[in-house]
Amino acid sequence: MSYLFGVDYYPEHWPRERWAVDAKMMREMGISIVRMAEFSWAKWEPREGEFHFEDLDEAIDVLAREGIRCILGTPSAAPPAWIIRRNPEIQPVDSTGRRLSFGGRHHDCQSNAVYRAHIRRFVTAFAQHYAKNPNVVGWQVDNELGNSHDDLCFCPSCEAAFRTWLKNKYGTVGELNRRWGTAFWSQDYASFDEVEAPKATVCGHNPSHQLDWRRFCSDLVLDFHKMQADILRAAAPDMFITHNEMGFSDKVDYRRLGQQLDFASHDQYPGGHFLADQSGRHIDWDAAPLDFIRSTMQRPYWIMEQQSAITGWEILGRTPQPGRLALWAMQSIAHGADTVIFFRWRSCVMGTEQYWHGILPHSGVPGRYYQEIAAFMREQGPMLAKIQGAMPKNDVAILFSYDQNYAMRIQPHHLDLRYTDHLMTYYSALMRAHVPVDFVGEEQDWSRYRVLIAPLQFLMTPELAAKLHAYAQNGGTLVLDMRCGVKDGDNIAISDDELPCRVRDLCGLTVTEYDCLRDIDVDIVWDGERYVGRMWADLIAPDAAETLAVYGSEFYAGTPAITRSAYGEGCAYYIGTQMSPALADRFVRELIGRAGLVPLAEADADVEVVSREKDGVRWLFAMNHTGEAKTAKTAAGDIALGPWGFEVIETKI
Ligand code: GAL
Ligand code: ZN
Numbered sequence: 001m002s003y004l005f006g007v008d009y010y011p012e013h014w015p016r017e018r019w020a021v022d023a024k025m026m027r028e029m030g031i032s033i034v035r036m037a038e039f040s041w042a043k044w045e046p047r048e049g050e051f052h053f054e055d056l057d058e059a060i061d062v063l064a065r066e067g068i069r070c071i072l073g074t075p076s077a078a079p080p081a082w083i084i085r086r087n088p089e090i091q092p093v094d095s096t097g098r099r100l101s102f103g104g105r106h107h108d109c110q111s112n113a114v115y116r117a118h119i120r121r122f123v124t125a126f127a128q129h130y131a132k133n134p135n136v137v138g139w140q141v142d143n144e145l146g147n148s149h150d151d152l153c154f155c156p157s158c159e160a161a162f163r164t165w166l167k168n169k170y171g172t173v174g175e176l177n178r179r180w181g182t183a184f185w186s187q188d189y190a191s192f193d194e195v196e197a198p199k200a201t202v203c204g205h206n207p208s209h210q211l212d213w214r215r216f217c218s219d220l221v222l223d224f225h226k227m228q229a230d231i232l233r234a235a236a237p238d239m240f241i242t243h244n245e246m247g248f249s250d251k252v253d254y255r256r257l258g259q260q261l262d263f264a265s266h267d268q269y270p271g272g273h274f275l276a277d278q279s280g281r282h283i284d285w286d287a288a289p290l291d292f293i294r295s296t297m298q299r300p301y302w303i304m305e306q307q308s309a310i311t312g313w314e315i316l317g318r319t320p321q322p323g324r325l326a327l328w329a330m331q332s333i334a335h336g337a338d339t340v341i342f343f344r345w346r347s348c349v350m351g352t353e354q355y356w357h358g359i360l361p362h363s364g365v366p367g368r369y370y371q372e373i374a375a376f377m378r379e380q381g382p383m384l385a386k387i388q389g390a391m392p393k394n395d396v397a398i399l400f401s402y403d404q405n406y407a408m409r410i411q412p413h414h415l416d417l418r419y420t421d422h423l424m425t426y427y428s429a430l431m432r433a434h435v436p437v438d439f440v441g442e443e444q445d446w447s448r449y450r451v452l453i454a455p456l457q458f459l460m461t462p463e464l465a466a467k468l469h470a471y472a473q474n475g476g477t478l479v480l481d482m483r484c485g486v487k488d489g490d491n492i493a494i495s496d497d498e499l500p501c502r503v504r505d506l507c508g509l510t511v512t513e514y515d516c517l518r519d520i521d522v523d524i525v526w527d528g529e530r531y532v533g534r535m536w537a538d539l540i541a542p543d544a545a546e547t548l549a550v551y552g553s554e555f556y557a558g559t560p561a562i563t564r565s566a567y568g569e570g571c572a573y574y575i576g577t578q579m580s581p582a583l584a585d586r587f588v589r590e591l592i593g594r595a596g597l598v599p600l601a602e603a604d605a606d607v608e609v610v611s612r613e614k615d616g617v618r619w620l621f622a623m624n625h626t627g628e629a630k631t632a633k634t635a636a637g638d639i640a641l642g643p644w645g646f647e648v649i650e651t652k653i
Pocket of ligand 1: 143144244267305343353356
């Protein structure tokens with residue numbers, strides 16, 4: 001059985017007389033699946049061991065009568081008041097030692113044994129109760145794992161778990177001292193018991209210690225998920241397990257989480273949760289997380305929450321203009337969604353999210369959002385049914401690394417330098433050129449990509465260096481850039497080579513000096529045209545590399561800024577700065593010309609064109625993220641697009 005469209009539904013927020021009305025309206029609209037239950041622990045277990053699933057059973061039956069099936073979420077993102085009152089120690093502690101309170105959500109520590117025992121009791125009962133219910137088809141563990149936990153949890157239980165993790169990794173405390181460089185500022189530890197979580201200090205922190213903490217936090221979330229997934233799998237081996245992920249959010253490594261899932265899901269709120277800017281200018285930031293989530297398991301994903309109206313908590317975003325909700329849903333499909341579940345069915349009358357609107361307004365009377373989403377389901381359902389399982393065949397990949405991201409967050413160098421923003425300079429330029437991309441990880445296979453863009457390869461392990469060499473050796477076009485090959489995997493600067501350490505031969509150059517561009521940009525000159533570089537300037541002494549662009553200002557004016565060096569059957573580019581959009585566009589033209597990339601369309605930058613294919617059929621998606629009519633010239637002909645409009649063209653390949 002496959003599902004096309006769904007909604008997130010909270011029957012416990014509404015009188016039971018309404019449920020049948022909702023279910024009927026859902027079916028008429030084209031909905032065949034709902035996700036429920038992920039925040040209602042207090043209802044299903046009001047007192048320890050006293051389970052009341054009667055209401056949820058009834059809601060599931062009411063939906064089933066209209067042919068609608070369910071995904072159930074385990075409610076561990078919101079432990080009830082009675083648990084918190086009995087075991088206040090499960091409330092999380094931030095880096096300043098402050099314990100956070102009940103009253104919102106995510107008020108939980110994921111390592112705490114007492115909390116885990118509560119979860120085990122609930123999830124076991126929940127799984128056993130629904131394992132044989134034919135109308136429950138899948139599970140979601142918790143909700144957006146990692147959300148709100150960025151500065152959590154530094155409690156004694158997490159600290160103890162961190163020590164165990166370190167013991168497993170290093171074996172002896174002497175090894176930890178060596179790898180963390182604890183000789184600096186007298187940080188040597190005599191035993192693992194002296195090592196703390198990296199809580200707030202008077203001044204500074206050890207970057208190696210911080211990097212391991214972030215790795216540990218990701219492992220902790222994986223372990224927290226696994227504990228629940230194991231119970232669910234044992235009770236209901238035929239049901240799927242997925243998780244509603246959050247794009248580039250980095251608390252947990254989604255590629256590793258994927259090893260526990262049947263497929264990934266993602267929550268998609270275009271415009272970054274609160275749509276402040278109604279223009280289509282953020283399309284790159286809307287699209288990239290979709291490509292990223294698809295890449296984590298290298299298969300199509302589900303959207304578990306697709307924006308269906310105005311978003312808002314205390315402050316509201318703008319209302320989506322007519323056509324926008326459908327366009328956004330199409331964007332999710334175009335990048336790889338097989339099923340789209342809209343958040344939420346009806347705007348909630350109470351609680352924090354009263355203004356995070358649903359398909360239906362508070363009144364329940366269908367309006368513009370309902371009409372638009374219903375028409376979308378009706379018109380696009382047949383296409384979606386055919387396309388399920390189809391994947392893009394992209395020639396370019398961008399390397400996204402959790403470790404590099406962590407290391408750059410620990411030491412951003414420049415106040416405005418962020419790993420993901422930096423990756424996006426490439427992604428956005430490729431998108432403007434209509435060259436679609438995949439993301440890949442260090443461990444994935446890169447060989448099918450013509451071009452691999454590997455920005456900010458700050459931590460350069462021997463294994464990574466070898467893999468980068470092999471990629472170019474075998475004919476790949478590799479793009480490396482600033483802050484490459486600075487440190488080893490322990491976040492200690494490499495000292496037995498010059499920059500870019502371990503890849504100098506590959507790049508055909510040495511970085512002899514660098515300049516952190518605080519409060520200034522630097523000019524870049526390429527073929528007589530002037531552009532701008534930001535954040536950073538590597539001063540480059542080329543040997544085998546040819547110079548493509550030079551700095552045009554500062555004392556290093558006239559020296560190389562962007563180079564290319566042949567290596568094996570392929571080549572490596574090196575970019576010593578963060579490129580401005582115009583410079584990134586120029587660089588993408590270089591790649592198109594020399595690496596033989598074929599753009600999917602000729603069209604304005606705010607017209608997005610991507611594709612998916614399977615079984616000899618290709619679907620080309622052209623989407624107009626503006627309020628004016630546009631045209632996309634493609635190999636399948638010229639495609640006319642109305643304001644906020646889209647077209648899907650099916651061709652044989
Ligand atoms: C998501 C979350 C939902 C809901 C929504 C609107 O992040 O998974 O439970 O909170 O945002 O705020
Ligand atoms: Zn904790």
